[in-house]
Amino acid sequence: MIIESVLGNTADTVVDHLQVDLLELEWFETTKRIQRKKTQQGREIAIRFLKEGQRLRQGDILLKDDTTAVVVDIIPSDAIVVTPRSLLEMGSVCYEIGNKHLPVFIQNDQVLLPFEEPIYRWLLASGYVTEKQHTRLTNLLNANVQPHSHGSSGGSSLFSKIMGLASR
Secondary structure, rough: OOEEOOEEEOOOOOOOEEEEEEEEHHHHHHHOOOEEHHHHHHHHOEEEEEOOOOOOOOEEEEEEEEEEEEEEEOOOOOEEEOOOOOOHHHHHHHHHHHHOOOEEEOOOOEEEEOOOOHHHHHHHHOOOEEEEEEEEOOEEEEOOOOOOOOOOOOOOOHHHHHHHHHOO
């Protein structure tokens, strides 16, 4: 079965009367446009998203018939969870993580990223409220990276604009 679009999500579509066949995915597989996987019940699924920016989310319904619904289930993984104490800290931690070109997830007023020991130690040493958790990484921040420089060529950076807004 080739899946080219999502039919809906269990958050707003009732599938209680159907047998749910889970398609387990790692967090990084949710943005792949082409992939071949098997569901828990052994059903072969081919995903082919042709549009840019399509991604799978927890609870997405990929296939639905009279008896079964194939639903995306993002597998929990080790993550770094940062709980910012202020809007300023939220902006600065997101800037620092983004500056390292790491994927960022925003969930329940917390910043999450896939666990990497060096980043975890760096965040702790920088004074952020940081912990390691085994959780689902479900809400990937959709960031469009704009060309920027790391030099002192003048101009106003996005970080300085955020800092200015947060300090008012």
